[in-house]
Amino acid sequence: MVDENNTNEQATDINAPADNPVMVEYVQQQGDADMIKFGAAARWATKKSLWMVHFCTGCGGIEMSPLMTSRYDMERFGMHSMVTPRQSDILLITGYVNIKTLKRIIRTYDQMLDPKYVIAFGSCPVNGGPYWDSHVTINHLDKYIPVDLYIAGCMPRPQAITRAFTALMDMIQEGKADGYLRYKKNLEKYRANQEKLMRKWW
Amino acid sequence: MSEEVFARKISEFPGSEVKILRKGQIAVKVPNEKGHDAAVFLKKMGFIHLASIEYVDWIKDNEFELVYNLWSYRHRLTVFLKVRIPRENPNYITFMDIWPIAQTHEREAHEMMGIVFEGNPELTPFILEDWDAPPPMRKDFDPKKYVREKYDSIPFVEEEK
C-alpha cells in the first residue's frame, strides 16, 4: 500500500538507471511498470480529458464562468471541473496569490495525483503584477509550486485561456509538461521555500 | 430633515465641532474623553447603524484618528464621528456596549494599526496569517523594504527556468 502523501520520504530521481534499487522501488510503488509501455497512449488519454479543480483562487476566477458554460465551451476538449483535488489533473491559479491562499494552494497541490499540471493566469504569478509591493502577496509563484504554463494578461480573456489549454495539450503529448517530476526531484528546495513563509501549517 | 437642522442639533453636544461635508454627510469632531458619550448621544438621535470604524495615521501630528461611520435609516444621513488618540501606546475604550458589531471592526483596527481597545474580549488576528512584523497600515511601515527582505530573498528552485 502506498502511504498517504507520497511526496515526503521517497523523493527520487525518475531519470535514475533502472538497476538502481531506489528506482525499482519507486516504480513498484507507483504501479508504473505496465504503464511505461503505453506511454504515448496514456499521454493521449491524459491530454484529451483533463479535469480541473474547481478552486478559483483569485480575481481571474471571473473569466472561468464564460469558459465553463455555453459561451466558450470547455467541455468540447473533454475538460470539466471536479470538486476535489483527488479526482483532478489541473490546478488553475487565477490571479494574485497571497499567503493565506498559498497555504491552501500548496495543500491542494499536494493532494492531487500524478501526473498533475499547473497553469498560472495573469501577470501576478509571473512577477507580482500590480501587487508587487504589497506586504501579503508573493511575487513569483514558481518558487513554491512548479508552474507549467503562464498566461499573460490582466485578466486573460477566455479565448487566451482556450489557446493556453491547447498549448498545454501539445506539451503533454510531447512529454514536456513535467512540473510534477520537477516537484518530486527538488522537493527539499520547494519545501524550504514554503517553510520560510508559513510559520505554522494549521 | 436636512443637514443644517441636524448640524445645529448635534452642535448642542458640549465640545463638538460640526462640519457639513456634502449633501448627506456630516463630520463631528469631539475630544478624546467624550467619544463614548457622543456616540450614545448620536445613537439616541437616530444614527443607529455603525457601518465601519476607520483609522487614519496623522504621523506629523503624532496622533491616530478613529472615524466612526454612522448611518441613520430614517433620515438617510451619514455622520462621521472623529476622535483623536495619541500615537505612543494607543488605546481607547471599546464601543461594544453600544453596537456589538464594533468588536469585529476594533479587531481589524488592532491588527492593522496596533490600537488596543479596552473591554474588547477578543483582539486576535484574523486577516493576516503568520504575521511577524509591525502593524502594516502605519505610515512608518515600509512595504517595499519588507517585500525585498522577505520575498525577494527566497531563492528560485531552478536557475535556468
Added chain:
Amino acid sequence: MNMNEILTIAFMMLFVPVLGLFFMGLERKITARIHNRIGPPVYQQFVDVMKLFSKRENISHSWVFDIGPIFAVVGVLATMLFIPMGGFPMLSFHGDLIVIMYLMVISGLGMALGAGASGNPNAGIGVMRSLVLMMAYELPFVLTLLSVMLYYNTTSLGEIVAKQGETGWGILALPLSALVADLCLQGQFGEKPFDQPVAPHEVATGPMVEYGGKHLGMLFLWHAIAVVMEGSLFVSLFLGGAIFFDPSTITGMVLNLLLWIVLVFMMFFIAILINGVMLRFRIGQAFAFYWKWPTVLAIIALAYVMVVSAW
C-alpha cells in the same frame, strides 16, 4: 449450461461495460446540446477511463477503502447475470426476480463500506443520502414488481419475457405499473432530480470524494454497467425483453440485439431529458415524493392486477 450459453454470458459481460460507457458519452453530448453548446465527442468516457487507469499514483486509506469499488463492480456484474439482455436469457431460473431485488442493493452497500473507511465527512453524508434514496424508491419498485409477478403468475424473469412474447408487451397490459417503474428508474439511474448521493456542489461527490486514479476508473465502470443493467431490467419487465424477431435465426438474433440497445437507450434518454432541465431535490423532498404518489399508484396497480387475475 452448454457452450453457447457460456459464450453468450462472456460476450455480454464484456459488451455491457462498453455499451454503458458509450451511453454515458451520449448523455454528455445530449446534455450539451440541450444547453446550446457543442459538448465532448461521444467516445469521451472511454478516454476518461483510460486516463484514470493511467494515473501514476494511488492514494489508499486502508484495505477496506480499496475493496469499495471492487465490491461495487462485482455486485453489479452479479446482478447483470440474471437479467435477460439482448434477447438472450442469461442465468434465469425460478425465482430470480427476488434474487435480483437483493443483489441490486449489494453494490450500493459495498460503496458505502468503502466510502465510510475514507474518513471524510462528505463521504459519510453522501452514503447516508444514497441509502435513504434507496429506501425511498425501493418501496414503489417492489410493489410494481409484485404486480408484475402476480399478473404473469411467475417469479422468473425469463418466463416473464417469454410470456410477453405470446400475450403482448407488458406496457400495454400494465401501463400504470410501467409508469411507476419509470419513476423509480429515474432514482436508480441517479439522474436529476434524484442525484443526491453524487451531488458535486453539496457534498463534493459524496462517496467518491476520496477516490482518485484507478479507483475512480472502477467507479466509472460501475456506473456504466449499472445504467445498462437497470434499463434492461425495465425492458425485460415491460417491453418484452426486446424480443420482436424470431430468435432462432442469426439475423433475428442480431436484430433483437439492436432493438434491445435502442430500447434501453430510450429509457435512458427519457432520464437524460429530465436531467437536463430539472434541479436537484432535497433528500427529504425526494423521500416524500417517492412515498406519496408513486406508492399510491403502485398500490392501485396492484389492486387492479389482483382484480384482473382473479377472473
